[in-house]
Amino acid sequence: MSRHVGVRTQAMSSSMPVVIGYLPIAFAFGMTGVTHGVSPEMTIAMSAIIFAGASQFVLLAAISASTPWLWVIGLCALMDIRHLLYGSLLKATLGNTATPRKLGIAFFLTDEVFATALIRLSAVNAADRGIWMMWMGGCSYLAWVMGTALGAYLGVQLSESIPLLAKAMPFALPALFLILVHETFKPGHRTAIIAAALTACALWAAGLSGLALLLGAFVGCVSTLWGGKNNELASE
Numbered sequence: 001m002s003r004h005v006g007v008r009t010q011a012m013s014s015s016m017p018v019v020i021g022y023l024p025i026a027f028a029f030g031m032t033g034v035t036h037g038v039s040p041e042m043t044i045a046m047s048a049i050i051f052a053g054a055s056q057f058v059l060l061a062a063i064s065a066s067t068p069w070l071w072v073i074g075l076c077a078l079m080d081i082r083h084l085l086y087g088s089l090l091k092a093t094l095g096n097t098a099t100p101r102k103l104g105i106a107f108f109l110t111d112e113v114f115a116t117a118l119i120r121l122s123a124v125n126a127a128d129r130g131i132w133m134m135w136m137g138g139c140s141y142l143a144w145v146m147g148t149a150l151g152a153y154l155g156v157q158l159s160e161s162i163p164l165l166a167k168a169m170p171f172a173l174p175a176l177f178l179i180l181v182h183e184t185f186k187p188g189h190r191t192a193i194i195a196a197a198l199t200a201c202a203l204w205a206a207g208l209s210g211l212a213l214l215l216g217a218f219v220g221c222v223s224t225l226w227g228g229k230n231n232e233l234a235s236e
Contacts (some may be wrong), residue, residue, distance in 0.1 A: 011134075018136075018140045024147070031155025044145065047145050
């Protein structure tokens, strides 16, 4: 029993960076939902049932634009297809975790939860990894739902009082993911992240968001290969 308590405490501690990052972006989602004419209760329900981060913002935009539901479902599916890769990578790590628990882990799995698991899960005892993932993902989920509720009920008033707050909050999620991914890279590869981020930011500022994503990813891949080759030469 004490071992399980220790695992839960470790999982909750590991979830803190995700929780801190989720609160402002979920607050922004709750505020955005209300400003798009969705009731606070429905906005909170979207976070509680869907729990998909960026896809929820796409769904709000689609609702306001009266986009056909088939298009919305297709777009969200394309955005979240990367979770097939996440699941296949975690499957071997989770070992003999019971299927019901795996289903819970799958529901809680987000980019940030996956990145945190990728960094920290190897340090957890193999028999306890399912419990660790459930508690880490569950804490992140609660932060997302709570942040949405706060944004839905208080966001409009706060954004009117502090306009800069509404503009700054959406950057919390990409900043968090950037930090988490940064930890998985070797020092020689971190040039990739810096180069990709600077390139994407420059294009985004110029209004070329689509090109920013593509070119940022390309620069990141090239820089990673270049950094790895430099490391190989240095080791020789």
